[in-house]
Amino acid sequence: MLIKLGGAERVLKVLSEAFPKSPIYTLIHDEKKTKDWFKGKKIHASALQNLHKFIPRKFLLPKMASAIRQFDFNKFDTVISSNSAFAHGIEVPKDVRHICYCHSPMRYAWDYTHEYTKGKSDLMKFIIASMLNPIRQWDYESAQNIDEIIANSQHVQKRVNKYWRRNAKVIYPPVQVKKFTPRQNHEDYFLIVSALTSFKKIDIAIQAFNKIKRKLVIIGDGESRKALEDMAGDTIEFLGYKDDDVVREYFEHCRAFIFPGEEDFGITPVEAMAAGKPVLAYGLGGVMESVQVGISGEFFEKPTAESLLNGMTRLMNNERNYDYKKIRKIAEKFDESIFIEKMKKIAQ
Numbered sequence: 001m002l003i004k005l006g007g008a009e010r011v012l013k014v015l016s017e018a019f020p021k022s023p024i025y026t027l028i029h030d031e032k033k034t035k036d037w038f039k040g041k042k043i044h045a046s047a048l049q050n051l052h053k054f055i056p057r058k059f060l061l062p063k064m065a066s067a068i069r070q071f072d073f074n075k076f077d078t079v080i081s082s083n084s085a086f087a088h089g090i091e092v093p094k095d096v097r098h099i100c101y102c103h104s105p106m107r108y109a110w111d112y113t114h115e116y117t118k119g120k121s122d123l124m125k126f127i128i129a130s131m132l133n134p135i136r137q138w139d140y141e142s143a144q145n146i147d148e149i150i151a152n153s154q155h156v157q158k159r160v161n162k163y164w165r166r167n168a169k170v171i172y173p174p175v176q177v178k179k180f181t182p183r184q185n186h187e188d189y190f191l192i193v194s195a196l197t198s199f200k201k202i203d204i205a206i207q208a209f210n211k212i213k214r215k216l217v218i219i220g221d222g223e224s225r226k227a228l229e230d231m232a233g234d235t236i237e238f239l240g241y242k243d244d245d246v247v248r249e250y251f252e253h254c255r256a257f258i259f260p261g262e263e264d265f266g267i268t269p270v271e272a273m274a275a276g277k278p279v280l281a282y283g284l285g286g287v288m289e290s291v292q293v294g295i296s297g298e299f300f301e302k303p304t305a306e307s308l309l310n311g312m313t314r315l316m317n318n319e320r321n322y323d324y325k326k327i328r329k330i331a332e333k334f335d336e337s338i339f340i341e342k343m344k345k346i347a348q
Contacts, residue, residue: 001028001085003057005037005241006195007173007267008103011152012082013037014174015101018340019080019347025071027064027086028052046070061131065089065138078347081146084264089142099346100146101171104156104264105163106139108132119198140164148346153265153286171343172289174336175270179244182276182328183252189215191254191277193247193268194261196222201261201282206232207305208312216258219247251275256297256315259287260308266290269297273331276324280308280315290334294318296327 002009002024016024016038023042028049046067048060069091073079076096081087084103092098109132120128143149143164151157151168160168190209194200202218209216210233218228221241229238242250251257257272257279265286269279273296281287283299291297298318300311 001057002026002034002038002043003028003030004033004195005035007263007265008082008084009034009037010267011101011103011173014336014339015080015082015343016041018344025090027067028057044071061135065135065142080343080347088146089138091145097147098145099148099150100143101150101152101343102156102160102168103152105143105159106135109136109139110159110163150343150346153289155286155289156264159264169346171339171346172334173265173267174339175267175274175331175334177270177274177328177331177335180248180271180274180276180331181252182274182324184276184324186255186277187253189217189254190256190258191217191219191250191272192258192260193219193250193271196220196225196228198224199261200224201303202228203231204303204305204308205258205260206236208308209233209236211305211309212312217250217254219250248275251277256280256319258308260303262303263287270331270334273297273327276328278315278319278322278327280311282308290330292330294321296322296330 023044024038025044027046029043029045047070048063048067052060064086068086068089071090073092073096078097078099079090079092080099080101081090082101085106088100143166149160149166149168150171151160152173154170157168157170160166192202192205194202196202206228213235216236217239218236219239219242251272252275254277257269257277259266259269259279259281262282262285269281269287270290272279279291279297281291281297281299282303283301293299298311298314300307
């Protein structure tokens with residue numbers, strides 16, 4: 001679904017630019033939310049496009065599996081699905097090749113279920129639970145029809161094998177490394193760039209920075225913004241959504257980047273490294289494949305404010321040893337040119 005701007009949407013944008021004549025098919029397209037990222041692209045939305053204007057998306061969940069299979073791909077030789085939920089469930093003719101770029105097997109259907117039901121009413125939890133078993137079955141069966149699966153990290157590669165029982169190659173997501181100018185100097189603030197949802201664990205960063213009274217700038221928006229603002233102290237600043245050029249400036253001038261949640265890969269830590277800045281990240285997920293301890297940042301072990309503060313201590317103690325040129329060199333391994341080259345080779 002094209003209903004927000006995030007890492008998966010950025011990957012789709014780069015894929016669309018790499019294959020400029022190819023149309024985009026999606027369950028739902030919200031032009032206001034995706035701004036001009038897909039301007040000029042031919043986008044086909046499913047039958048759910050009109051329904052979502054009147055019905056909350058969570059109640060459309062049972063209809064998504066069938067909706068994604070209604071698209072007609074007969075005129076194509078190859079179809080690439082960019083999947084974190086339903087896109088891999090497309091039906092293609094036998095002579096059409098289906099390549100799936102997998103951000104993750106359906107998160108809320110498998111091991112992240114508790115994160116998506118947290119804070120929900122008992123009734124809503126019951127409704128969600130009753131939906132999950134057939135969705136898991138559909139998710140698994142759909143994965144068996146894919147010709148080739150590409151995982152966005154080794155972390156996701158393992159999950160593909162665990163839940164889908166399929167092997168996957170790894171191609172890391174595209175990062176626009178060349179758009180960043182690596183800088184040794186900094187202004188005295190730490191940075192978070194993220195959607196503001198409970199899953200991102202921004203609250204533990206706020207708790208930590210409230211305690212140490214250091215300046216933290218948070219860029220992004222989401223359903224948890226007001227709650228996070230209410231708990232934030234005077235040294236924490238919320239900027240909301242900002243265009244890429246503004247975000248780039250903040251990356252280039254921050255002291256370090258804070259990444260408190262678990263992600264399948266994590267594009268923003270690599271963007272920080274492209275700007276020559278060290279990263280403090282929760283040590284789980286795809287970020288373990290990009291950040292190098294003692295060279296481009298540090299990890300903290302538990303998703304708690306206390307553990308994050310312990311990581312901050314290590315980060316600050318090692319600060320003079322971080323070389324912005326070496327940090328940038330690590331980021332260059334994830335440049336979008338590498339992603340495009342590998343995806344074009346696979347699609348040949």
